[in-house]
Amino acid sequence: MPPSDHRPERQPGASLATTPLPGRRQVRQIMGTAISIDLRDVFVDLSVIEEAFEYLRQVDLRFSTYKPESEVCRLIRGEIGESAASPELHEVLGLCEQVRATSDGYFDIRGHRADGAPDPTGLVKGWSLERAGRILEAAGAGNYCINGGGDVVARGEAAPGQLWRVGIRHPLIADRLATVLAVGDGAVATSGAYERGDHIRNPASGKAASGLLSVTVVGPDLTFADAYATAAFAMGPTGLAWVADLDGYEGCSITADTDGSDGRLNWTPGFDGWFADRR
Secondary structure (H helix, E strand, C coil): CCCEEECCCCEECCCECCCCCCCCEEEEEECCEEEEEEECCCCCCCHHHHHHHHHHHHHHHHHCCCCCCCHHHHHHCCCCCHHHCCHHHHHHHHHHHHHHHHCCCCCCCCCCCCCCCCCCHHHHHHHHHHHHHHHHHHCCCCCEEEEECCEEEEECCCECCECEEEEEECCCCCCEEEEEEEECCEEEEEEECCCCCCCCECCCCCCECCCEEEEEEEECCHHHHHHHHHHHHHHHHHHHHHHHCCCCCEEEEEECCCCCCCCCEEECHHHHHHEHHHC
């Protein structure tokens, strides 16, 4: 069954459409982006939010490619080998290899670097946000949302009977949404070139990925949704069909059309159930 398509509605709105409870939505600048945690369980102590943020700061210290003394920078420079990596870095490298194999090399932590050194940052954000959610859950949280630069982990409800509403930004119009999703227990990740430029490359050609303006992947785990979105974007127009074959994951894409009529929204058959207006 082929992906469906239509022109996305160009409606105003934020990337996360809910009304937060006072004091239970906090934002910090970590990993070079704004990360928000919105906790809806009033019986859970607010200190767990700062605990989750502190964990993400420690991840940044270990994995940042902008901090010369980080473990990843030392790995890239060859000062340590993969065999000497910390358990956390070893886990991430293993997950990166798993996605590389699943994507036939379109997700490649070495392919985008001229020196071929391993740079796992394409998976780290999703992996770390997922783990930050587990910190909240260990404190008893069952209704929360973590948004890291548009990549989202959502659990439970935003309010009784109301799923979390997650807007997908229109890649051509910054203050518009392409569509809105309703998410309960799931993750949403989007890859594109509209914010960071041509940082995702097609490993087969070595050139910047083309044919799509953005790809969004939804599923149970942000670790994989994030990496799968990157791989699908690198694949270009064939990426969405690849996502459709992934177990437990669905996706949508916004096209970059050769005739200049950019902006068609396509989606995999199983993506229908994620649209907010259909739930």
